[in-house]
Amino acid sequence: MLGDLYWQTGLAQPAIAQYVKVVELAIKPEDLEDRTEAQFSLGEIYAVTKDLPQAISWYSQAKDGYVSLGDSQRVRFLEGQIQTLQSATISKSKKVPKLRIARDAFRQAFECIPISKNA
Numbered sequence: 001m002l003g004d005l006y007w008q009t010g011l012a013q014p015a016i017a018q019y020v021k022v023v024e025l026a027i028k029p030e031d032l033e034d035r036t037e038a039q040f041s042l043g044e045i046y047a048v049t050k051d052l053p054q055a056i057s058w059y060s061q062a063k064d065g066y067v068s069l070g071d072s073q074r075v076r077f078l079e080g081q082i083q084t085l086q087s088a089t090i091s092k093s094k095k096v097p098k099l100r101i102a103r104d105a106f107r108q109a110f111e112c113i114p115i116s117k118n119a
Contacts, residue, residue, distance in 0.1 A: 001018065001019070001022060001034075001037070001038065001041075002018045003015045003016075003017075003018030003019040003022065003038065003041060004041070006018060007041065007044075007045060012045055012048075012049055015041070015045060016042065016045055019038040019039075019041050019042045019045075020038075020042070022034055022035065022038035023035055023038050023039060023042070026038070032065060032068060032069060033065075033069060035065060036062050036065025036066055036068075036069060037062075039058050039059075039061040039062035039065060040058070040059070040062035040065075040066075040074075040078075042054075042058035042062075043055050043056075043057075043058035043059035043061075043062055043078075043081070046058060047059075047081070047085060052085050052088060052089045053089065055085050056082055056085050056086060056089070059078050059081050059082050059085070060078075060082060062074075062078060063075055063078040063079065063082065066078065
């Protein structure tokens with residue numbers, strides 16, 4: 001696939017465009033393997049570029065394709081990838097409130113300190 005060439009040379013956006021085109025055009029039952037591989041590749045790109053919700057979405061679609069193709073090894077692999085990404089997403093969302101609490105405490109501490117105009 002052309003998307004593979006783009007991705008191998010580090011061009012994520014053109015690769016994404018090509019893989020999406022494959023997904024959109026591969027609508028016949030005999031195109032299922034190409035469609036599934038493109039979905040898998042999209043999941044990989046988004047995982048590497050840290051867009052975890054997109055990675056999870058594309059990996060989930062690819063997993064469904066591999067179920068239909070009877071590729072249990074890839075299904076198990078993707079189940080693991082999806083679980084890892086979901087855990088990372090949950091962990092990331094838990095860190096944000098802690099950072100906000102720390103930021104707010106820092107701001108409150110500085111609001112209590114009078115600022116000298118002579119400094």
